[in-house]
Amino acid sequence: MNGPAPGNGPHLGGGSELPCVPQPRVTLENGDAPTGPVRSSVGPLPSFDHQTLRSLLGAFALGACSRDEGLAIEVHLTDCAACADEALRLSDAVGLLHPEDSLDLDPLLRARVLENCLGRRPARIPVPEWAAPYDAETARLDAFLADLNEPEWHEPVRLSWWKGERILTLCGVLSHLGSVDGLVAASLGLDDPLGPGSPRTMLDRTNSAAERCRAHRSSLVRDSWRTQTRDIVRTLSFAGSGTGGLPVDYADFVLPMRDALVDRAFECWIHAQDIANALDYPEYGPPSARHLNKMVDLAARMLPSALAARRRAGLTSSPVRLVAAGTPGRSLHLHIEGNGGGHWDISLDSPGALASRDNAIASIALDSVDFCHLAAGHIEPERVAVGQEGDTSAIRDVLFATASLSRL
Structure with missing residues (x-):
């Protein structure tokens, strides 16, 4: 491909003239026109031959060239169709590369590696x-x-x-x-x-x-x-x-x-x-789903005792119904969604009463992490996102009892 005639445009090689770098287009505001020629603030560029510039196209596509190399390549691509096609091809290839990953290790990597190893050969002392x-x-x-x-x-x-x-x-x-x-x-x-x-x-x-x-x-x-x-x-x-x-x-x-x-x-x-x-x-x-489930389960099992303690302190609003230990009583169905979730029936009348879904007077649904943050006192009972159905006073008592599990 023939370039522009000498003196009529930019060129690279052994000539005495260096390429002029085009400046950004001037924006006209309020009808004002530029009062004079725009001068380049970029200094003279070093001279590169065609082969050197072509060898730099890969680095250019990755954004790894120096300022002078990048400007020289941009000028060269306006004159050389072969290099322009190669630069476009390399630019498309960069988009196929794997995105940059964090250098931080996955916090669950250790657990997965140990689980895989123990699955192949159980620990002698588990x-x-x-x-x-x-x-x-x-x-x-x-x-x-x-x-x-x-x-x-x-x-x-x-x-x-x-x-x-x-x-x-x-x-x-x-x-x-x-x-x-x-x-x-x-x-x-x-x-x-x-x-x-x-x-x-x-x-x-x-x-x-x-x-x-x-x-x-x-x-x-x-x-x-x-x-x-x-x-x-x-x-x-x-x-x-x-x-x-x-x-x-x-x-x-x-x-x-x-x-x-x-x-x-x-x-x-x-x-x-x-x-x-x-x-x-x-x-x-959060922890792995299996471990998070054990934490949710512990909090759910502690709720009947927490409810009883708040009832003795006069802090509950739902009606009191005393039942003998080991007999069926009113319950609330707790549905924990997400990783580590599951279903629990919470006894409302006594820690020793039998809870079942047949005797449920209310049900609530919470995300597993939100439930744990509520139990840790990091979310107020009035502000936690909860789906609910049934006796609102019983639901309120359970949410406040969950928050009362928190401590230093």
């Missing part, structure tokens, strides 16, 4: 099924903490629950988790992280742990917490599933070990989200 959520959530939080810099460990983190909140540093939040996990460790005969004669209530233990963490490096606090979580899982695994009935005394209430581990996994996830929100970190997702 982790009890009810301890698996705790094992997964502590590992997930530890992986998240590995990406943090020292200044971030001293950022304030807002911990909120229904009708309460507290501000701790990130290091303080991890100390809080470790101090409450210490009650589980003590039930297994392991050392209490706060030492002999330590406080028993969760509030007092948190105060003591937060005070202590100020005197230690963040790396030591993290290592101590992680070592304790591994020791708990290892001890439970060697002891076997028979430890599921061991009582864990939280001072204000007692849970069997199988429920305490699910409860600790739930708190680990919720506080990990609190940390991520405080650091403006990308969304910290």
